[in-house]
Amino acid sequence: MPSNIINRRFALTAAALLTALAIAGCGKQDAATPAASASAPPPPAAARVLVVGTDAAYTPFESQNDKGDIVGFDIDVVKAVAQKAGLEVKFVNTPWEGIFNSLDQGDRDLLVSAITITDERRQTMDFSQPYFDAKQLIAVKSDSPVARFEDIKNLKVGVQNGTTGDEVVGKLLGKSSTAIKRFESTPLALKELEAGGVQAVVADNGVVVHYLANNAAGGFKTVSDASFPVEKYGIAVKKGNAELLARINQGLEAIRTDGTYARIYASHFGTEPKQAGK
Template sequence: MTIRYLTALVLASSLLALAACGQKEDGATAANPGGAEYVVGADAAYAPFASENQQKQLVGFDIDTMQAVAEKAGIKIKIINTPFDGLFNALIQGDRDILISTITINEQRKQSMAFSEPYFVARQLIVLPANSKITSFDDLKSHKIGVQSGTTADEAAQKLIGKNSASVRRFESMPLAFQELEGGGVDAVVGDNGVVTHFVKNNPGKNFRIVDDPGFPDEHYGIAVKKGNPELLAKINYGLQQIKADGTQERIYKKYFADNKQ
């Protein structure tokens, strides 16, 4: 092999490697600094936090909040409907850069992801048929409970009646859980107050009532990113600070929750 041929071969190999790197950067999400935008996951079956309008666009409190944060932080985002039971894996595997989907900050979740400062305070509520005699969460020990899979309501139900109990009925979305309650397949549904009050208020014909058990602790929602990305987390926290300071967050809250009594 001549020196001239060897040099040409090395040069060609280098150019191919550079081209491959360039292609990877062009197609990367913004978790990679070379990417054009951050891909955000949100579950669109969780009104009023996130749902699809008639044009199949994502709308809701979480959506408006994330867009406002991104604007203040100076980052580009693309929000994609992602079922809740697949959210965390999507983040860990790199299919999503950011998650905003009524995600309660807790120690278990902190082990696999990093959270922003809280942006919403929530608590669990119980939804029941109007004629139900149940008055507290403890009363559900001998009943069938509907929850959205993987949520803090799911965790609470497991603690109450057992992790492997068949009486904990898990659903892909809250609307499916409410549908099962209406049909008598479960005796109660437990879920976050914002979602519960929104559903009951907008479905008066279903004849549901709400029980607010004081034993449920406050929960704080956070925006999640993959561990090891402090720069992105800092940008999100900066955006949150800005929308709190200039009144944007309050305006978004009033848009979706001004009439809530819970």
């Protein structure tokens, strides 16, 4: 074969190879384009739902309705606060005896359960600004001679275990006194009073008043005492969670300012709050 024909064929073959390589190179570049876009920052993750622990056995603050939903004054307050603060929350029924541990262990992000702010509790958790004023109240049978706190000193007294009612009665009767009967909830203690198992119950006024109003046949009366200090309820968060605490306080201030708090209070207690929970 003449050399000029060989050279021509070689040139054509080389040109074809170069064209194929060029096409292949273009294909690799095109395939790399999606990979480049895949390295772009992912869209922001959805906000985490905060788990709110509450002992739903404390009407009218928190309880479960016929459908099993957790409802009450505290629940409505936290829902309103969360909306103002841009938080998403869900409520989980949590027994009182383990409620503080659930916060410390991280199983709950915050707690709302008619929790009185005390110096002792402040050592292990942080509290929002107060949202409700409360006071201890004594419940006795209507024919009881009890007229003041000191009068229950020689009686069998029911309290909810681990509450401030438990604390004040423990100081009067002695913490280990066998005359103190401790219950899982205040309504259980009040039922025991109705049955005659105890002669008095000491608990937060909101719960006692609500129970008596809905159990008129029980034949109860209430007794107040000047020695009972005003207690303030707060929303609890894990110790040191300053960011969440600030957002909760922001939400609380917002619902006080725009009248939402007053409307929630009136819907549960029938009156306007005297100090809007401050």
